[in-house]
Amino acid sequence: MRTIDQLDSPAVLVDLDVVERNISTMAKRAEGLGVELRPHAKTHKTVEIGRKQLQAGAVGLSVAKVGEAEVFADAGFEDIFVAYPVIGAQKARRLLGLAERIRLLVGVDSVEGATGLAAPFQAAGRELEVRLKVDVGFHRVGVAPDKAVETARRIAEVPGLRLEGIFTHAGQSYRADSPEAVAEVGRHEGETMVEVARQLAASGIGVTSVSVGSTPTAPHAMKVSGVTECRPGNYVYHDATQVSLGTCRRDDCAMTVLATVVSTPAPDRAVIDAGSKTLASDPLRPGSGGFGWIQGGSSHLARLSEEHGVIEVAEADRYAIGDRVRVLPNHACVVSNLHDRVYGVRGEGIEAELAVAARGRVS
Amino acid sequence: MRTIDQLDSPAVLVDLDVVERNISTMAKRAEGLGVELRPHAKTHKTVEIGRKQLQAGAVGLSVAKVGEAEVFADAGFEDIFVAYPVIGAQKARRLLGLAERIRLLVGVDSVEGATGLAAPFQAAGRELEVRLKVDVGFHRVGVAPDKAVETARRIAEVPGLRLEGIFTHAGQSYRADSPEAVAEVGRHEGETMVEVARQLAASGIGVTSVSVGSTPTAPHAMKVSGVTECRPGNYVYHDATQVSLGTCRRDDCAMTVLATVVSTPAPDRAVIDAGSKTLASDPLRPGSGGFGWIQGGSSHLARLSEEHGVIEVAEADRYAIGDRVRVLPNHACVVSNLHDRVYGVRGEGIEAELAVAARGRVS
Numbered sequence: 222m223r224t225i226d227q228l229d230s231p232a233v234l235v236d237l238d239v240v241e242r243n244i245s246t247m248a249k250r251a252e253g254l255g256v257e258l259r260p261h262a263k264t265h266k267t268v269e270i271g272r273k274q275l276q277a278g279a280v281g282l283s284v285a286k287v288g289e290a291e292v293f294a295d296a297g298f299e300d301i302f303v304a305y306p307v308i309g310a311q312k313a314r315r316l317l318g319l320a321e322r323i324r325l326l327v328g329v330d331s332v333e334g335a336t337g338l339a340a341p342f343q344a345a346g347r348e349l350e351v352r353l354k355v356d357v358g359f360h361r362v363g364v365a366p367d368k369a370v371e372t373a374r375r376i377a378e379v380p381g382l383r384l385e386g387i388f389t390h391a392g393q394s395y396r397a398d399s400p401e402a403v404a405e406v407g408r409h410e411g412e413t414m415v416e417v418a419r420q421l422a423a424s425g426i427g428v429t430s431v432s433v434g435s436t437p438t439a440p441h442a443m444k445v446s447g448v449t450e451c452r453p454g455n456y457v458y459h460d461a462t463q464v465s466l467g468t469c470r471r472d473d474c475a476m477t478v479l480a481t482v483v484s485t486p487a488p489d490r491a492v493i494d495a496g497s498k499t500l501a502s503d504p505l506r507p508g509s510g511g512f513g514w515i516q517g518g519s520s521h522l523a524r525l526s527e528e529h530g531v532i533e534v535a536e537a538d539r540y541a542i543g544d545r546v547r548v549l550p551n552h553a554c555v556v557s558n559l560h561d562r563v564y565g566v567r568g569e570g571i572e573a574e575l576a577v578a579a580r581g582r583v584s
Numbered sequence: 585m586r587t588i589d590q591l592d593s594p595a596v597l598v599d600l601d602v603v604e605r606n607i608s609t610m611a612k613r614a615e616g617l618g619v620e621l622r623p624h625a626k627t628h629k630t631v632e633i634g635r636k637q638l639q640a641g642a643v644g645l646s647v648a649k650v651g652e653a654e655v656f657a658d659a660g661f662e663d664i665f666v667a668y669p670v671i672g673a674q675k676a677r678r679l680l681g682l683a684e685r686i687r688l689l690v691g692v693d694s695v696e697g698a699t700g701l702a703a704p705f706q707a708a709g710r711e712l713e714v715r716l717k718v719d720v721g722f723h724r725v726g727v728a729p730d731k732a733v734e735t736a737r738r739i740a741e742v743p744g745l746r747l748e749g750i751f752t753h754a755g756q757s758y759r760a761d762s763p764e765a766v767a768e769v770g771r772h773e774g775e776t777m778v779e780v781a782r783q784l785a786a787s788g789i790g791v792t793s794v795s796v797g798s799t800p801t802a803p804h805a806m807k808v809s810g811v812t813e814c815r816p817g818n819y820v821y822h823d824a825t826q827v828s829l830g831t832c833r834r835d836d837c838a839m840t841v842l843a844t845v846v847s848t849p850a851p852d853r854a855v856i857d858a859g860s861k862t863l864a865s866d867p868l869r870p871g872s873g874g875f876g877w878i879q880g881g882s883s884h885l886a887r888l889s890e891e892h893g894v895i896e897v898a899e900a901d902r903y904a905i906g907d908r909v910r911v912l913p914n915h916a917c918v919v920s921n922l923h924d925r926v927y928g929v930r931g932e933g934i935e936a937e938l939a940v941a942a943r944g945r946v947s
Contacts, residue, residue: 229674229947263890285891305891308846308857308906311592330847333905361892362847362855392889483671484693484725492725494671498921499946503865526755527626527917528648528668529724542696543671554890558861559921561944581924583862584592 223571225564230481230545231495233556233563237572239475240270240457240565247439247456248277256443259283259302261434261454264554266579267563268296270457281324283434283452287315288582294323296578302326304388304434304452306354306362308334310341312584317341320349326385330354330363332375335382343381350385351376352430357413358406359392369417370424377426386430387421388452389414394437395506400467407433407441415447437468458553461514462506476556476563477516477547480530482540491532491540495548497525501555513548522548586934588927593844593908594858596919596926600935602838603633603820603928610802610819611640619806622646622665624797624817627917629942630926631659633820644687646797646815650678651945657686659941665689667751667797667815669717669725671697673704675947680704683712689748693717693726695738698745706744713748714739715793720776721769722755732780733787740789749793750784751815752777757800758869763830770796770804778810800831821916824877825869839919839926840879840910843893845903854895854903858911860888864918876911885911 225234251258260274261283271282271293281300284290290301305328307316316338319325329335329351342349353373356363364372369387377384391410397403410433418431433442434452436459443451458476459469480495500513502525511521515532520540523533530548534540550556557563558580565573588597614621623637624646634645634656644663647653653664668691670679679701682688692698692714705712716736719726727735732750740747754773760766773796781794796805797815799822806814821839822832843858863876865888874884878895883903886896893911897903913919920926921943928936 229672231946305857306846308844309592330849331905334846337906356849360849360853361889361894362849364849481671483669483697486693486719486723486725486727490723494668495946497864497866497918501860501865502918503860526724527921531724542694543700555860555865558890559944560946581922583594583858583923 224569225479225566225571226569228479228564228571230479231499232479233560234477234479234547234566235458235563235575236475237565237567239473241273243456243459243473243475244273244277247453248279250440251443251451252278254443256448257450259432259450259452260457261304261452262289262293262579264454264457264557266557266577267575268293268578269573269575271298274457286582286584287312288584289579290319290325291315292579292582294319298323300324304328306330306334307338309337313338313341316349317345317347320347326350326352328352328354328388329376332372335376336379339379339381348381348383350383352386352388352432353384355387355389355414355417357389357391357410359390361392363389366413366417370420370426373421373426374424384426384428386428386432387414387417388432391433391435391438391442394435395462395466397466398507403437403466403468404441407438408445410438411442411445411448415445418447436463437466455553460553461510461549461551465505465507465510474549476553477549478556480546480548482542482544482546485540485542489534491534493530493532493546494528495530496528498527499559500525500530500548500550501552501559503552503555505551513550516547516549587932588842588929588934589932591842591927591934593842594862595842596923597840597842597910597929598821598926598938599838600928600930602836604636606819606822606836606838607636607640610816611642613803614806614814615641617806619811620813622795622813622815623820624667624815625652625656625942627817627820627920629920629940630938631656631941632936632938634661637820649945649947650675651947652942653682653688654678655942655945657682661686663687665715667691669693669697670701673700676701676704679712680708680710683710689713689715691715691717691751692739695735698739699742702742702744711744711746713746715749715751715795716747718750718752718777718780720752720754720773722753724755726752729776729780733783733789736784736789737787747789747791749791749795750777750780751795754796754798754801754805757798758825758829760829761870766800766829766831767804770801771808773801774805774808774811778808781810799826800829818916823916824873824912824914828868828870828873837912839916840912841919843909843911845905845907845909848903848905852897854897856893856895856909857891858893859891861890862922863888863893863911863913864915864922866915866918868914876913879910879912
């Protein structure tokens with residue numbers, strides 16, 4: 222078996238023992254609460270890890286782009302939710318192609334957008350299953366809860382569409398400043414969605430799915446009775462942001478970036494061959510802890526250029542040219558999107574080279 | 585000819601008229617000052633645009649990674665400088681493979697690192713041409729100017745190496761707060777390097793190349809007598825950061841990202857289908873102008889998620905679902921690295937689909 226020390230750097234390592242434990246933990250939590258799990262594939266973008274999620278009981282996958290759905294459909298996945306307000310005639314035709322071979326769900330958040338998707342389905346004598354996005358406080362996309370009934374009614378009337386459910390993403394959890402605040406966001410997320418579903422039912426618009434999702438809020442939102450589905454993504458790898466939020470411990474993080482010290486120009490500065498092209502430049506949220514933690518010490522990356530990561534060397538640490546380090550990234554999902562492959566490891570052994578098959582599918 | 589309105593979004597557009605003008609302007613400036621141009625390919629990472637640079641008189645290309653050099657060597661480029669302190673036995677062997685088929689130059693900034701590269705060359709009875717990196721104030725990698733003679737002397741003595749020159753990158757220009765401050769950084773860059781070269785010569789260590797480089801400082805550093813080469817990268821596309829620095833005008837920017845408005849949840853908020861996965865999350869430097877400017881109006885992207893760009897809609901602007909917009913990114917180089925292809929356009933016509941062939945070559 223190849224071992225990590227044989228890899229050239231930088232390289233993205235994914236600890237498969239941790240991945241499998243993370244998948245199992247979330248699957249059991251959902252099962253125990255009677256909630257279906259439909260993980261967001263954005264974090265890994267790989268066929269093999271998506272399969273592990275299904276094997277652990279997930280009902281299907283969530284993705285953000287039509288192109289990602291196409292990759293997973295090609296790989297044999299049969300139930301996919303494009304959890305994004307898809308817009309435009311070209312994408313509507315691609316959705317029809319997908320719906321002819323898998324069970325497809327698509328997000329909408331406006332009557333105009335939904336109507337645009339319906340045309341090719343109506344022409345083909347089919348119905349597209351859509352879910353209405355509700356804004357529970359992130360203020361990005363989605364209809365306000367008090368506008369949901371009116372929008373849902375109009376969407377349900379569009380020929381070629383079937384309103385299957387409602388969904389949300391409480392991204393504001395990433396701005397929370399304590400585990401208690403995260404839990405409160407999660408409770409609010411679940412309760413708001415269940416209340417919207419109740420109002421819809423009272424108006425004669427029944428929906429099957431009440432879908433919530435985000436790794437920080439999942440344990441809390443899933444506890445709310447009436448929530449039927451959860452779509453966490455990041456939990457499969459976790460990252461420094463999740464540790465910082467209190468969502469997981471450091472040893473629940475599966476992804477690290479193997480890098481080499483290439484320069485030690487000053488006692489308090491060591492430079493590695495991994496910069497923003499490898500780690501992305503997403504800040505740590507919450508807090509301002511630099512751009513990645515170096516494993517096995519207390520130093521961190523203080524700044525990144527595209528090809529350089531500058532370690533601010535802590536008092537107790539020493540780095541020499543040629544040293545290999547492993548960096549815990551701030552945000553695992555964006556790291557996946559920068560790489561064509563990641564290495565699935567167990568201990569020091571490399572078990573698999575995983576293609577990041579859905580990487581770069583922007584449309 | 586296909587036109588832009590036929591493209592699905594998001595998509596990266598590169599205006600070839602602007603690219604060719606930018607290439608020509610920089611080539612003429614260098615030629616007029618008697619300085620050789622060796623553009624850094626990191627900005628475009630495409631074979632076709634690299635060829636345009638050579639056709640305009642560039643002596644070769646600069647890259648950051650061995651893997652990038654391999655891509656360009658495979659495409660027929662014959663003179664490449666890996667402008668980075670390359671470290672490690674695996675990369676040394678790959679460098680030997682490259683040196684057997686092209687003229688190869690490699691950066692070093694330490695005796696240890698340089699010695700590690702020499703071994704396979706010495707064993708093969710060859711010499712690797714190296715350039716010593718000097719730190720002119722960016723404080724990332726490179727030896728301090730007052731340590732350059734001592735380090736250069738020791739590197740020049742390593743069997744299997746030939747010290748061909750010195751090089752630097754005045755990245756601190758991106759922190760300058762006025763065009764005058766940028767010019768001062770550039771003058772200092774050129775003068776420091778020429779002084780180091782003088783000291784080397786006085787110590788009996790002759791070097792051929794005195795190489796400077798960065799798009800903001802290029803016009804200023806090239807004016808310093810004794811500078812022999814310049815390695816700007818970004819100038820080929822430019823971006824909002826260059827406009828903000830005063831390096832170029834807005835219509836000198838060749839790269840825009842075509843996107844679609846997918847949601848208009850509030851009067852002052854419109855959301856497009858391009859987020860950090862498409863535009864990267866690099867901040868505007870200098871200043872804090874958001875994450876991309878929307879062409880044809882005065883609105884900008886106030887925040888990005890991976891798949892969403894949130895436009896803070898200016899008073900005079902109006903956006904409707906389905907509208908197509910073009911975004912001027914903060915940092916063109918990192919956008920290139922996110923995409924498998926870019927579209928070369930002239931006016932509304934698509935002339936070429938360019939593979940970003942060296943994208944994602946992290947090692």
